[in-house]
Amino acid sequence: MTTDKPLRADAQRKREALLATAREVFDAGSFFDLRFDDFARLAGVGTGTLYRHFPTREALAEAVYHGEVATLCDRARRLQATLPAAEALAAFLRGMVDHMDAHQGLARTLATLMADRSSALAEGSRALEQAVTDLVAAAVQEGAVRDDVDAGAVMMALHGIGAAHDRPDWRAEADDVITLVLDGLRHPLHHRPVRPPFGNGGHRDVAPANSQGDLR
Amino acid sequence: MTTDKPLRADAQRKREALLATAREVFDAGSFFDLRFDDFARLAGVGTGTLYRHFPTREALAEAVYHGEVATLCDRARRLQATLPAAEALAAFLRGMVDHMDAHQGLARTLATLMADRSSALAEGSRALEQAVTDLVAAAVQEGAVRDDVDAGAVMMALHGIGAAHDRPDWRAEADDVITLVLDGLRHPLHHRPVRPPFGNGGHRDVAPANSQGDLR
């Protein structure tokens, strides 16, 4: 993590090969149909080598994911530098959906791995989260966006989009989610026409002990 | 699926035992730490029997999930009968978060299994989706909610909440997502202050061929 021990030229090559193959296989969606050992074969390395570099499927996924995240973060930074904050945020979110759409297989695979109880990936996405948080914060400062909702909520919505691969109308719905989120992010209407009889209106000052959430 | 072949009394009992144990284990979050065979032991049945009833972990999860969904749908129906549509929708969504919160382990486990490429679960949730769709449709008819966004988007957001278990601030963020969605669902502001330079504003008349979504 901290120590970037200089990898031997040899090792570097193999590692790259593994990652390249992983990308392919992920995108083709066949990652889970493949014995991990066979995956090694496919990449042209021995089992031992595979395990040395990536002890688990998740470790492999994490590495691939890192690349993705880096790209995404780059884009966020670029947008933020070019556009008014609110537009940058919108552009980023819509661009993200475009990207997922273009690489369905990869997105699907990563989402699946992600859902497994490997918080490793969750950790990997901190950078992404930071980027989103920045975008939102800038938009808030600009006054275009409400300040009573956490950027984490936006991350959750993105999670949803990623996790809901395999919905037949994915693309349209994903776009709709972004629309809802962006519209919801504008300053809330001042007259609150819908006042839920349930829950606390959605904020921090959490519920009392009685609320244990069983449905009746 | 179609044929409800009358199960032998015997079998019924075992099946129930398995489901009951599954619920417990799911909620305790220890499902994945358990050998599937040992799970059979735990429920007091032989391996063969377990496999006869539920050929895979997913099949088991699906059965448990069915119960959950039934409860949820019930609640949706009840709310819809009692409250104005918009309130019913809000109450349902907030109640859902409460429920998930109260049964974290179960929600976590189901979400994980769900993410695996078993569309079986996705299929199981059709009923739930129908319930949400109904709630939204009623609210639209009542005029409280925009009609240009599909209920599927709301499902996606819910997915996100479910999938993003293990976020440290889960509860607050989940509430925020619901808030965003509910606010976003109100009629969109008529002057569109934020006009994304990217994407199509989020609707059906989809993007031209050039858009293949690679980030630049």
Add this chain to the structure above:
DNA sequence: CAACATATGGAGATCATCTCCACTTGTCAA
């Protein structure tokens, strides 16, 4: 209470995962 269908359990076959180590390949100092 036959006689038949249906269901059971668990011993072992099967198969993916991962370890281990004898061997190969790169690196660096002289």
Add this chain to the structure above:
DNA sequence: TTGACAAGTGGAGATGATCTCCATATGTTG
């Protein structure tokens, strides 16, 4: 260059979870 040491490799097999099979037990029906 080359020798010597460290770093990396591959794949044969141990390991351990999953799932099948079937002799036996248990309901069910006329």
